Amino acid sequence: MNVISQLLTERVSDFDNKKSQALILETYDHSMLPSAYLIAGYYRKCNRELLIVPSPNKKTTKKIMKALNYLDASYNLCEINEFIEGLLNDSKENELCEQITRLSTYSGTEALREAYNSLGYCINSVLAVSSNELTDLQVIVCVTDQSYDQSLLYGILSGRTVVFAEYEELTVEFFEKTSSAKSYVFCVPEQFSVTNMNKIFTSKENARNNTPLGFFYPFDSETREFFVLKTYIYINLEIPLDFPYHFFYPLEKESHTFEFDQFKVVLGKGSSASPKSLINEKATFFFATPHSNGVDMSIGDAVLCAQRDFSNDNEAINKLMPCFFSTTCSRKTEENELISALDLRSALVFLYTCWGVLLKQSVYDERSSLAFQFAQSPYSAVLLTTYSMSLLDRTAGPIIAEKYSKGETIGSAVEYFNTNHFKLYNDSRNIIVIFGDPEFKNSGKRPLQFQKAFEQYKDFNSFFKYFITNSSEVNTRTQTEYVEWNPSLTKGIEYSRMIINGSRLLGKPYFSDQLQVLSDKTESLWITILLYFNRLKQNDHFQMEWPDFYKKLRRHYREFQKAWFQFYQTMVFNLGGYTRFQVDRYFSLSERDKESNCQWCPYCGAPVRVEIKTVEAIGIRRRLIECLNCATIFDGLDDFLTGQIDCETYWKVGDHQNIVIHIQSSQVMPCYYLAGVIMEPFDKRNPMKMPASFIEGTLHKGDSHHIALPSLELPHDMVQGCYHMNALIIMNDKILTLRKAIYYIQ
Structure with missing residues (x-):
């Protein structure tokens, strides 16, 4: 090893008169690449002052140069054949030359295995x-x-x-x-x-x-x-x-910017510094909490968009958003700018959002994702993100950044956060995933001064109050006595009331009329149900014309269900089906549904998470089934156990698609039902008329139902791409929504 060390040191000095930090060994002949890696591996073992970086081609060399320039690291460039020629012509006999000669007799993986073994591993x-x-x-x-x-x-x-x-x-x-x-x-x-x-x-x-x-x-x-x-x-x-640390909270209503020492915290669109102006700035740490589907995400006045640098390479990729096939865009406005992921310059990127990375069998092709571009970026060494749904925590960025800035490895910081986040939210034990080396760390020479910022800024202190007290602690609540009311007779009505009032708070004019109609029909049904059950209890005391009353009750159910479908259709066309009706804030944190037999997504086969949410004050329980690929595929009251939209996944214009809804319910008595499907438009701001249909009838006693709907046909002017089919099922007053991705192909 001493002979090899001396030989490599002398050879490196031939190309490095200025004592650079890196030497790039560029390879034109792919068969020489294992030798370049072997030389780099040997030099790393014997000399830490300079980094030898192999490069398989000129394209990669340019990326390596960008990474080194970003780090303000000096470097030299050398062609591998020239470097090896000097070694082989050296008069000293050495093992390295023999190994390089031997490597030329191998190819591919075997050559790399031989190089790894040659280093003593x-x-x-x-x-x-x-x-x-x-x-x-x-x-x-x-x-x-x-x-x-x-x-x-x-x-x-x-x-x-x-x-x-x-x-x-x-x-x-x-x-x-x-x-x-x-x-x-x-x-x-x-x-x-x-x-x-x-x-x-x-x-x-x-x-x-x-x-x-x-x-x-x-x-x-x-x-x-x-x-x-x-x-x-x-x-x-x-x-x-x-290099600074940037923290973005684009979902906040207020727009404000906190600046202290090395870090900037931008709420909403920011004040003194906007997100767009900071994206290109060299940074150590970039943290953001946007909504995302893995393909694009809005960060204030900037939209990170994977379509900007997408390359299809003439390969047929169908699992793409419609904007990949046309000029239509659901994100661009006069107030924002579409930005490539490659424009973001930060060594560590932390995207705390749902679907920060798309893997195989995702709704969208992984090659169309932001993570794919971050992996190709010379500026981002580590990507921290989620691989599915996540409950957002404001403190995630500061907690991990502070530990990282003090010299802890990023793996240790993430492990700490994941453990404490799980104690608080009980959603996923590994909510944050590392794409990169968990040993990546900072020198620790300049730790962040969060506590000083808390002391100086009252608003900043308030925004991160959980971080200040200790994010692993849960506030205890005092127990108060209250009278329980069993809402089982009308819990669907109560759930609809929550949705109506939550939707009103949005203040959207386009569904105000439908919302008022739904509210009126909900109250009419509610009072009719109360009268119905009261009369049942008094059946021995009062004579009732039950046939007429049944007709009245059926009419109120039908009107309620049709009003619901019209309201939901407007919601899907303007906001999308994945809205959860603005009621999540009134429900408890999720609890795992331990009694559920649903373990796999009926659409993609990925694991699912079945959870129960409760409004304890009135006894409403909601069941959610969330696929790790497809997002929420089932959201309804806990009377519903499972549900599936059964139709083809790939559609063509002109084809008539048959759709069947499969439902398993704990409600075994006969009921009136409405089942409908609505195709969600891609661009909600300029929605085209999308296909929708429903059917109504009576379900007989039983817990398993299969409802065939009228066939659908896609409009002839639809742009190909991924769309979402939303289904609404109402059994009496109980609400269930289902969702499935479909792909329109030409």
Whole structure:
């Protein structure tokens, strides 16, 4: 090793007279790439003053240069053949030259495996790893043989232990016996889905394993390799101390900007500094809490949009939003600007939103996602985000940023936050996922001064009050006595009242008329139901013309149900079906529905989360089924157990689509029903007339129902892309909504 160290040091000096921080070894011949990695790996072991960075082509070299320029790091460029030629012509006999010569006899993965072994490392099988063998080691977990290349590339550069495992071997036992490891980097195959991720986290959680875990981005071979290279650069070079920390809260009604020392906190559209003006500014940490579908997200006067840099490469991709096929846009206004993810310059990007990353089998193709572009960005070393639904917590950014600024690894900071967030919200044990190396950390030389900011700004203090007191503490509530009322007879009416009043607060003129009609029909039905049940109780005392009363009751149910469909159709056309009717604030935090048998999404096969929400004051219980891919697919009162929209997923104009609604309910008595479906427009500001239909009738006694609806036909002027089918089912006064993604293809 001493001879190799001396030889490499002398050779590097031939290209580095100015004592640069990095030397880029560019490769034109792909067969020479393993040798470039071998040289970089050897030099890392013997010399930490300079970083040798292999590059497979000129395109990647440009990205590497951008990353180094962002870090204000000096560098030189050398062609690999020129570098090796000097080594082979050296008079000293050495093992490195022999290994480079030997590598030329291998190709692909075998060449990388040989290079990894030449550095004195070996790949471990998960079955052969003992319980204490990985103690305090930073481990690369290679999941299936499709991940060998990415695992070996990072193993060669970082010198870390590589452990090979098939998916079925990532069990509770694996996480129990490897729990003493310092951290995991998981390299996963390109077919990686939320189902795979969920199984990994479930096994880790069941093993009570708190070791920090990060994933390397899995999609597209070029992106996979560049993700390794930029991680290697950022993990070894320091970020300049004067780079700021940016925190964005675009969903806040007020617009204000707090500035203190190194950080800026922007509420709404900001005041002194707008989000758009800060996007291009070099930063250490970027945190935002927008709404997102994984493809775009609004941050004040800026919209991060993946369509800006999307490249189809002549490949047929159907699972895209309509704006990828046309000039229509549901986000652009006169007041905002569409910005590419590649314009955001921050070493660490924390997108605390639903679907910050799209994996395989998502509603939209992963190549159309913002995460795909962040993985390709030379400015972002680590992406922190969610892989499904999340309950937002204002303190997430400050908690993780403060720990990171003090020199803790990002993996340790995220593990801390996830643990305490779960105690508070009980939603997901691994709400924040790391895409990058969990060992990524700051020098700790300039920690954030949040406490001083709290002392100076009263408004800032109030906004982050939970962070100040300690985000892991829950306020205790005093118990008060109250008289319970059992609302089972009219709980659907009470739920409708909540929706009506919550919707009125929006102040939207386009559904005010329908809202008033629904309110009138709701109250008429309510008083009729009360009279009906009261007369039932008094049946022995008063004579009633029951046939006439049944007709009256049926008429009020029908009018209520039709008013509901008209209101919901207007909501879907103008706000979208995924609105939850403005009533979430009145319901408790979610509780897992332990009695549910629903475990998998009927549309994509991914795991689902079945939860119960309660309005304790009046006894209303709501069941939500949320797919880790498809979002909320079921939202209704707990009388409904499961529901599914049964139709084709891919539609063509002119085809008549048959639709069947399947429902399982705990309500077994006969009832009046209305079932309808509404296609949601893409652009709610200029909605085209979308197909919708409903059917009404009487369901006989039973808990399982299959309702066939009139067939639908798509309009001829629809733009191809992904749309959402929304279904409304009303059984007497009980409300259920279903949602399914469909794709219009030409």
